[in-house]
Amino acid sequence: MTDFPFAIVGFDMDGTLLDTSGDLAAAVNHALESAGRPTLPVDDIRTMIGGGARHMLAQGMARTGGCTDDELDILHHRLLDYYEAHMIVETAPYPHALAALDTLAAQGVTLAVVTNKLERYAAHILDSLGLKDRFACLIGGDTMGPGNGKPSPAPIYAMIDRCGGGRAAFVGDSIYDVKAAKAANVPVVACSFGFLDRPVADLGADAVIDGFDRLVPTLRRLGGAR
16 A cells, blocks of 8 residues: 555556657658648647547648548548558657656556557557556547547546546646546646647646656645655
């Protein structure tokens, strides 16, 4: 038994636990090129990540001239096919992320991932990086059914239930993460190093960290631990 204030800590994946921007940008640019569109810099695509692949691609298409829903459907499939074959070329954990997970686990905290990425893709990435067994549950953008990805609180509620219940906190980098956690009445920490589409202070998180070396003390402060 420890004095750590949270029994469960959940994490977003893209832009939170893992820097996936290089591989996601490559997939977006593959789809854009296939449609005869100019490619976009990784830094531009980074701000589009967080709401799922279709939403990310729609923003890329809008940036390069727009498209119809039918065209977006076709290009979405092209993006997913490319990404499925090139998921972990550049993807890696952020600095100090694994050490933070180790510290939380040593405190008896149950860890989870809640992402808007398709569950099978998220599982493949975590497994390929040797991280899957660290987490008691993985909830993807399609796990809870249509319309129930973040910012819906449904995946946060499911995370708590699947992790056995108890006081929970969430860590993310997007407005989807913050809205989902707040709707579920769960404290949320925002990562300033993530895939931000606005200043991190404007996300409305309960706390902000500039690196994973600050996560555990920040959670202790949020939880009012002794």
